[in-house]
Amino acid sequence: MTEPLLDIRDLHVTYRTLGGSVPAVRGVSLSIQPGESVGVAGESGCGKSTVASTILRLQPRTAKVEGEVHVLGKDVVRMRWGRLRVLRWAEASMIFQGALHSLNPVQRIGDQIAEPMRLHDATVGKVAAARRVGELLEQVGLSAARARSYPHQLSGGQKQRVMIAMALACNPSLVVADEPTTALDVMVQAQVLDVMTGLVRELGIGLLLISHDLSVLSSTCDRVAVMYAGRVVESANAGRIFDDPQHPYSAALAAAFPRVGDPKSRYSPAGLAGDPPDPQRLPTGCTFHPRCHWAIEDCSRIDPRLEPAGTDRTDRMVACIRAGETVGEAT
Amino acid sequence: MTAAAEVGVEPLPDVPQQRARSSRRSTGLWFLVRKLFGAATSLLFMLVVNFFLFRVIPSDPVRTLARGRATTPKQVAALTKTLGLDQPLPVQFLTYLKNTATGQFGVSFQYRQSVGSLLIDRLWPTLALVGTSTILSILIGLWMGTLAAWYRGQMFDTISTTGTIVLYSMPEWWLGLILFFLFAVGFGPIPGVFPIGGLIDPGVNGSSVHGVLNMAWHLTLPVVTLTIAYLAEYALIMRSALLDEMGEDYLVTARAKGLRDVLVRRRHATRNALLPVVTLVALNLGFIVSGAITIETVFSIPGLGLLTTDALKIPDYPVLQGAFLVFSASVIVANLIAQLLYGWLDPRVRL
Ligand SMILES: Nc1ncnc2c1ncn2[C@@H]1O[C@H](COP(=O)(O)OP(=O)(O)O)[C@@H](O)[C@H]1O
Numbered sequence: 267m268t269e270p271l272l273d274i275r276d277l278h279v280t281y282r283t284l285g286g287s288v289p290a291v292r293g294v295s296l297s298i299q300p301g302e303s304v305g306v307a308g309e310s311g312c313g314k315s316t317v318a319s320t321i322l323r324l325q326p327r328t329a330k331v332e333g334e335v336h337v338l339g340k341d342v343v344r345m346r347w348g349r350l351r352v353l354r355w356a357e358a359s360m361i362f363q364g365a366l367h368s369l370n371p372v373q374r375i376g377d378q379i380a381e382p383m384r385l386h387d388a389t390v391g392k393v394a395a396a397r398r399v400g401e402l403l404e405q406v407g408l409s410a411a412r413a414r415s416y417p418h419q420l421s422g423g424q425k426q427r428v429m430i431a432m433a434l435a436c437n438p439s440l441v442v443a444d445e446p447t448t449a450l451d452v453m454v455q456a457q458v459l460d461v462m463t464g465l466v467r468e469l470g471i472g473l474l475l476i477s478h479d480l481s482v483l484s485s486t487c488d489r490v491a492v493m494y495a496g497r498v499v500e501s502a503n504a505g506r507i508f509d510d511p512q513h514p515y516s517a518a519l520a521a522a523f524p525r526v527g528d529p530k531s532r533y534s535p536a537g538l539a540g541d542p543p544d545p546q547r548l549p550t551g552c553t554f555h556p557r558c559h560w561a562i563e564d565c566s567r568i569d570p571r572l573e574p575a576g577t578d579r580t581d582r583m584v585a586c587i588r589a590g591e592t593v594g595e596a597t
Numbered sequence: 598m599t600a601a602a603e604v605g606v607e608p609l610p611d612v613p614q615q616r617a618r619s620s621r622r623s624t625g626l627w628f629l630v631r632k633l634f635g636a637a638t639s640l641l642f643m644l645v646v647n648f649f650l651f652r653v654i655p656s657d658p659v660r661t662l663a664r665g666r667a668t669t670p671k672q673v674a675a676l677t678k679t680l681g682l683d684q685p686l687p688v689q690f691l692t693y694l695k696n697t698a699t700g701q702f703g704v705s706f707q708y709r710q711s712v713g714s715l716l717i718d719r720l721w722p723t724l725a726l727v728g729t730s731t732i733l734s735i736l737i738g739l740w741m742g743t744l745a746a747w748y749r750g751q752m753f754d755t756i757s758t759t760g761t762i763v764l765y766s767m768p769e770w771w772l773g774l775i776l777f778f779l780f781a782v783g784f785g786p787i788p789g790v791f792p793i794g795g796l797i798d799p800g801v802n803g804s805s806v807h808g809v810l811n812m813a814w815h816l817t818l819p820v821v822t823l824t825i826a827y828l829a830e831y832a833l834i835m836r837s838a839l840l841d842e843m844g845e846d847y848l849v850t851a852r853a854k855g856l857r858d859v860l861v862r863r864r865h866a867t868r869n870a871l872l873p874v875v876t877l878v879a880l881n882l883g884f885i886v887s888g889a890i891t892i893e894t895v896f897s898i899p900g901l902g903l904l905t906t907d908a909l910k911i912p913d914y915p916v917l918q919g920a921f922l923v924f925s926a927s928v929i930v931a932n933l934i935a936q937l938l939y940g941w942l943d944p945r946v947r948l
């Protein structure tokens with residue numbers, strides 16, 4: 267097997283706050299092979315962005331990171347700053363959750379896209395960079411003349427296209443997209459997502475796509491990992507996890523978003539009572555058991571490990587003590 | 598951005614705004630014209646206010662000028678006539694307008710000299726004092742504020758912020774007097790190093806190299822006073838503006854691109870933080886004029902400030918009007934510069 271683009275091993279991230287420490291990520295392992303698209307699903311607050319932030323080591327100073335995060339075989343957690351800066355954007359780039367505020371308001375977008383190119387390759391001149399900016403803008407469906415615009419002159423969808431163009435600027439092997447379309451309107455979401463996944467596939471770039479929408483992930487990714495309270499509770503082939511979820515939480519997520527592109531489904535009730543747990547006051551045993559329809563007595567005592575399960579055991583990992591039984595159909 | 602605009606299918610491929618593109622330059626020009634027009638209007642307004650403002654001061658210049666001399670009513674009448682104060686107010690106003698238009702501002706009651714030439718004589722010491730300290734205080738203040746915010750809570754921040762708050766709460770004349778006694782008069786066994794006042798030592802030729810150095814030496818303490826008095830505020834403003842900016846998402850983008858910390862700060866954070874600062878600094882420039890008046894009095898610098906203080910005692914209307922006009926014009930010009938600077942820094946206001 268070739269070297270994975272991204273290999274996260276037993277990642278723990280704890281935020282130190284005035285109110286005590288917040289264990290946001292508690293032992294996540296995840297890997298992406300070259301050209302592969304991997305989705306991470308889960309409700310808000312389950313630690314998706316925290317995982318993403320460690321890939322380019324962008325987490326705040328208050329975060330304590332343990333474990334290993336290998337990007338193209340190099341562990342960024344223990345990397346020197348100089349090496350890290352060289353790796354950032356050139357080998358892995360990011361499209362952020364705060365879509366509308368991720369561009370500098372007082373700089374022309376062309377300059378912002380060209381910045382990493384010229385930073386990482388001193389041989390790229392102004393003219394060459396400008397030509398490449400034009401190409402990139404056209405690739406994401408904008409006109410090359412847009413390079414002279416400022417962010418405030420663009421719509422939300424256009425800004426996010428600019429972010430995509432920017433993410434591709436240095437021909438990275440991996441793109442991390444953290445809820446790239448959450449801040450956009452429904453119709454625009456689908457277009458922007460299409461542009462992004464289309465380009466990533468065409469250019470053979472690996473993609474880590476984070477979303478709370480399992481249906482979107484199942485239709486755009488090869489594999490999906492579902493996170494709950496700082497852990498991966500199920501990972502499987504993208505189509506299978508949606509059609510045949512083995513963890514009750516995955517099943518609830520799948521039921522929450524019945525059809526791709528159906529705007530109404532976004533606002534339909536999730537069929538899942540209660541809120542995700544506060545990381546500082548996690549339930550005992552399986553952290554999902556207080557909200558689980560299938561919980562039995564053992565669930566509040568036994569903390570289930572992520573293990574192969576289901577009919578497609580080679581491809582599927584589930585953390586549920588009842589994983590062998592048929593949970594998915596009930597929800 | 599409205600929901601309606603977004604819900605509709607976005608134009609694909611993107612239609613470049615041809616109109617916006619061709620009018621970009623004229624947008625900048627239109628912005629400039631509007632700002633210049635605004636400044637000119639303010640100046641005209643000041644011109645009118647200026648005249649009436651000093652007429653309402655309840656005092657009699659003729660009596661003050663004649664004080665100590667044996668004056669007959671006839672002499673008073675003659676003096677009143679010479680000064681043009683026997684004319685009705687509208688006529689005085691017309692004379693004032695005419696004098697202003699020619700740049701002469703009339704003749705000083707006190708010095709019997711054209712106010713225009715008087716102002717020019719007194720202008721440049723003030724310009725040297727205020728100009729130098731404005732530039733220094735802005736440069737040093739913004740630099741200190743930037744570092745304090747970027748290294749928030751570290752030693753530089755603690756020292757600089759405590760220091761600037763102390764300085765900020767200190768009136769400039771108080772600071773001026775302290776420096777004056779410490780470094781000009783001398784303190785205990787320590788002899789005074791700097792001259793105790795004036796612009797140049799008597800008998801030194803101001804246009805020689807020696808003369809220029811001599812003046813710089815005389816101006817050092819006043820410049821230091823004003824610089825310290827104002828940099829404190831600029832440092833505090835810049836610190837808070839940059840702190841506001843530091844949580845912004847685009848800085849994470851900049852960091853993710855692989856920029857080193859210094860470049861994230863210089864290329865991205867500082868320019869955005871400067872936006873609120875430019876406005877506040879411009880507003881502040883109005884007060885530096887009053888600072889100049891105080892400091893010129895403390896250090897006896899023969900500039901516009903001292904001229905104004907002396908003229909107020911008479912009151913010498915033409916001189917006061919002239920000086921006031923110069924002060925307000927400089928504030929208006931400073932504001933104009935600030936607005937143009939703002940427009941240059943922030944594309945969003947160039948509409
Ligand atoms: N800078 C931070 N300081 C303290 N707690 C944080 C910080 N960032 C995130 N958290 C907490 O960590 C948990 C995971 O957050 P996050 O990774 O943003 O989740 P997601 O992206 O899945 O919504 C949440 O409980 C959140 O409150």
Ligand SMILES: [Mg+2]
Binds near residue numbers: 444445
């Ligand atoms: Mg998030």
